[in-house]
Structures are given as C-alpha cells and as structure tokens.
Amino acid sequence: MSSKIEQLIDDIEEYIDNCKPQAFSSTKIIVNKDEIDELLRELRMKTPDEIKRYQKIISNKEAILNDARAKAESLIKEATIQTNQLISEHEIMQQAYAQANEVVTMATRQAQEILDNATMEANSVRMSAMQYMEDMLTNLEGITADAARTAAANYESLIGNLNHYHDIIQANRAELHPVEDELTEAELADSKAGLNVI
Secondary structure: OOOHHHHHHHHHHHHHHHOOEOOOOOOOEOOOHHHHHHHHHHHHHHHHHHHHHHHHHHHHHHHHHHHHHHHHHHHHHHHHHHHHHHHOOHHHHHHHHHHHHHHHHHHHHHHHHHHHHHHHHHHHHHHHHHHHHHHHHHHHHHHHHHHHHHHHHHHHHHHHHHHHHHHHHHHHHHHHHHHHHHHHHHHHHHHHHHHHHO
C-alpha cells in the first residue's frame, strides 16, 4: 500500500507528464504555476505526518523491548516460585535444587532469546523506516531539483524572447529616423547656400 507522499509524488509526475510541450521544444513544458504550487503545498503538508508515522514505528521498539522484559521477568518469577516449591519438599531437596536450577537456566535462556529477537525486530523496523524515508526524501529532492531547473530554463527562454522582441522594436524605430535625418541635412544645405549667396 503506497503512502500519502508516494501518491502525491505520483500525482506530480502525472501532472508533469500531462503538461503541454512548449512550442518548438521537445524537452520544455508549459506548467500552470497555481496547480504545481497546490501539489507542492499539499506535499509539504503531508510530509510531517509521514515522518511522525515512522517515528511512531521507531518508538514501538521500546514497547517491544518492554514487552520482552515483562515476559522475561514473568518467566523468571514463575521459575523462582517453582524453585521455592521444590525446595520446600524435604524428601526431594537435592532433586529440587537440580530441577530448580534447570528451570531457572531455561527461563533465563528463553528470556534472553525473547530480548534478542525483540531487539533485532525493533532494529529491523527502525532501519526499514529510515531507509524508506531516505528513499522518499531522495526522490523528493530529485523532483524539486528538476522543477527548479525547468523553471530556470523557462525564465531564460522568456528573457531571450523579450530581448529579441526589444531588438526588433529598436530596429523598426531606427528605420523611421533616417528620413528625418535626411530632411534635416537638406534643410541645412539650403540654409548654407542662402548664406553664401548673400
């Protein structure tokens, strides 16, 4: 079963896949800023919940260990009660000691096995949760880096287009001025000629 973060990442990837490509480009797409912002905002809101969920899993390690300790103490207590009962019977005093020691040894061994298994299980759960979060954060880091690169490329393309249109406008304006300059030069020539005649 996928987590809420995985579902949101799938939604972002599906959204990006469905975006229209930019004209004359096979790698650039047109992204609706409001929609991608909403998806990223939702992802930010869900991430702390997922982290809390895995912290809860990790904290269960203590509960597992406490349960194992309780079982171990119960086994030892039961073994001690059996030992005291056996010792109280005079005719089988020696046998009681041997059996009691065997019961205590077996109970201690079982208790240690329970503790060892609980510790290994808790560590395994903790490592799995940490690895899962590492994978999720690595994936999220890649998505945000790709989004930043795409946004930067789109911004550079926009600036390039604006500069191109600016150059065209300047060239068009420059084509209007030579006519005015020629008239001014002709008038100056006439004015000079008039002065020379006088």
